Amino acid sequence: MLLRGLIGTVLRRIRLGQGRTLRDVAEAARVSVPYLSEVERGRKEASSELLGSICEALGLDLIDLLSEVRFELETERLAQLASQPRTIGFTALAQSELAPRPSLSSSGGVGLHAVPMVAA
Numbered sequence: 237m238l239l240r241g242l243i244g245t246v247l248r249r250i251r252l253g254q255g256r257t258l259r260d261v262a263e264a265a266r267v268s269v270p271y272l273s274e275v276e277r278g279r280k281e282a283s284s285e286l287l288g289s290i291c292e293a294l295g296l297d298l299i300d301l302l303s304e305v306r307f308e309l310e311t312e313r314l315a316q317l318a319s320q321p322r323t324i325g326f327t328a329l330a331q332s333e334l335a336p337r338p339s340l341s342s343s344g345g346v347g348l349h350a351v352p353m354v355a356a
Contacts, residue, residue, distance in 0.1 A: 237312060239305070241278030243287070246304045248276040250294055264293035 251261050262272040266289060274280040275290070282290070291298050 238278060240275075240281040242305050242308045242312075243282070243301070244276040244278040246301060246308060247290060247294070250296060250301075250304075251276070254294065256294075261290065261293050265289040 251258070258269050258272055258276075262269045265272065265286075267286060271280065272290070275282045275286070287301065288298055291301050
């Protein structure tokens with residue numbers, strides 16, 4: 237998803253969470269209702285000045301908006317990674333091809349096998 241889409245999604249979620257209308261926030265931010273709607277739908281890329289005005293109208297610090305957008309980006313990225321096969325280099329490996337994890341022994345230590353060292 238584009239950054240402007242994520243910003244719009246977060247702005248809309250915050251506005252709706254406050255129980256406010258587009259008109260109310262647009263008037264407080266001194267922008268038109270259609271323009272704010274386009275920003276919320278990710279169709280317009282808002283300038284930093286406009287984002288500052290919208291945040292102020294919502295009683296929100298710009299850093300808080302950006303933190304929410306970062307959270308959305310991380311969530312989206314984790315979802316993408318979870319849906320993809322694990323890769324090493326350029327070759328995708330099936331789960332059955334991966335080396336097994338070391339098992340814990342009854343004493344809580346990791347059960348690893350000793351490998352003799354051979355002098356070259």
